[in-house]
Amino acid sequence: MAKTLLDKIWDAHVVKSIPGGLDVFYIDRHLIHEVTSPQAFDEIEARGLPLFRKEQIVATADHNVPTKNQHLPIQEPLSRFQVDKLTENCAKHNIELYGLGHEKQGIVHVMGPELGITQPGMTIVCGDSHTSTHGAFGAIAFGIGTSQVAQVMASQCLLLSKPKSMRITVDGDVRPGVTAKDIILYVISKLGTGGATGYFVEYAGSAFRNLSMEGRMTVCNMSIEMGARGGMIAPDQTTFDYLNGREFAPKGERWDQAVAYWSTLFTEEGAAFDKELTFDAADIAPMITFGTNPGMGMAIDALIPTEVPVSEQASYSKSLQYMGFQPGESLLGKEIQYVFIGSCTNSRIEDLRQVARFVQGKKKAPHVEAIIVPGSKQVEKQAIEEGIDKVLAEAGFELREPGCSACLAMNEDKIPAGAYCVSTSNRNFEGRQGPGSRTLLASPLVAAITAVEGKIVDITQYLN
Amino acid sequence: MEKFEVLQSTAVPLPIENIDTDQIIPARFLKATSREGFGENLFRDWRFDNAGQPKADFVMNTGRYSGKILVAGKNFGCGSSREHAAWAIYDAGFKVVISSFFADIFKGNALNNGLLPLQVSDEVLARLLAQIEQDPQTTLVVNLVNQELEVPVWEEKISFEIDAYKKECLINGYDDIDFLVNQKEAIEQYESNRPWAY
């Protein structure tokens, strides 16, 4: 029977199947960070279990870290304690740690791919839902809970039932100003936050093929926002070119063997999916969200929908009330106070380049605070080498040091209650960027234009 | 993990859809490095105002409802994978969450902590919410062994699905880690025979 990409990688990682439909499923790479690992270390220690394959674990500090003065001790005591705990645990168990200040430190989903730790055909987990990012390489990558982090530490395996498969095909060329972020926000707006729950999604079609690896990561990153466990894109020449020469990518003869194997990782003609959806790239416009979940997105110049199913009305009005918007309203002309460019969705060098290209020679609006948080030390370094830091500084944007930052506001980077923030991150949940904060998700391009204008504008007039 | 067989309790209704784990436990409370104490901050920003005072109209503060069962709107637990969400609910005294749809990761996390995610149809959920709101003393009986949710006032038993292995784990208080560690031999055998060794 013809196999999907998911089938091929899944089947290759089944250690054994147990009656009742669960598989003992092998994990190649385990990424850990300070927030979801301490209780897992405690658990294996309490049970007296050793780490089964410590060389398959890589750790970094990202969620809690400050984005200013990273060379100084962390000010906030609880954050410092959590980051110290990670350092302690990694030292005790001999785990590779790219901690604060390390040249390889970064948001876990930026760090893994840029170092070549993420490779096609792998299974990758992390105690973080955006682990789906790594699926951009044609890997099975998904977020897990802390109990599962402990399971992988103890056995390098998980007990899982194989998810259902969904293929989302988007063919055609996108319009000017439409980026990877807009494509995925569009897809999520069509499916809703639970539309892909229970599924693993494969993205297919020329709109995804034409994306760079960074764009593909942006797409796969947000798979979880429609409930999908993960998203994946079959590896191709773009994937191989990206990986070639990266620190942990195979070298020499092993590289050739790897590419030969990776080239077999695609969905065969006629393979069946549990669900298939198709969209036309030409229908996608630059997007923005207006509500408190990532499914509440629309074209930036559209009107906030007035018609919602009866069962959803209460939640819908609660959401709009939180945001201070009315059904039927346009967002164009709305003043915003903050712009946040960062997060594992959009903090890579291409994102920073795109922002720099637009803001070069311009200034941010005086009432706007615009912060840019690179995804990793490597991204930061490259931005400085390319002079992006200067362009941003001249435009009044503040380039910070790497971390998750205002994406989840666990550190000092918070958006005040009631303020609007156009954010390149992935979640606009109530209070996500700080208690009472109001988030509008968009692409780095939309975010940059908004920062300069100080309000939401129809970006098409700025493109040439 | 605590064993679960049958639970009889009143319930707390929360008729909001798409409740994400950021609402269940906001990120700023994830700095603890143990599993305990998260219950205090369950639904923090819905439950308390900025000054830390209880918001009178939130369902857990009205004094009208109590019990070990939380009945919530569709797509419960979406968003972040934080297991702290399951810990917070459990720590606040809930043993069961009833909804018509659960996000995947939340469901797994709940099961790994002895918290039963019980899925019913949209129609049953709507009736349950209405029933509890009308009579907060309504008692529900969750019988995991028979996979039945009993609503005595309706004289109805509603069956629910649960993975057979997960059911065993809950009833016996086992978790996956015990099982997996016992598979060591099979895992090592698998490792020695990889199609592409990373």
Ligand code: SF4
């Ligand atoms: S950047 Fe945001 S979404 Fe990504 S890992 Fe960090 S907190 Fe999670």
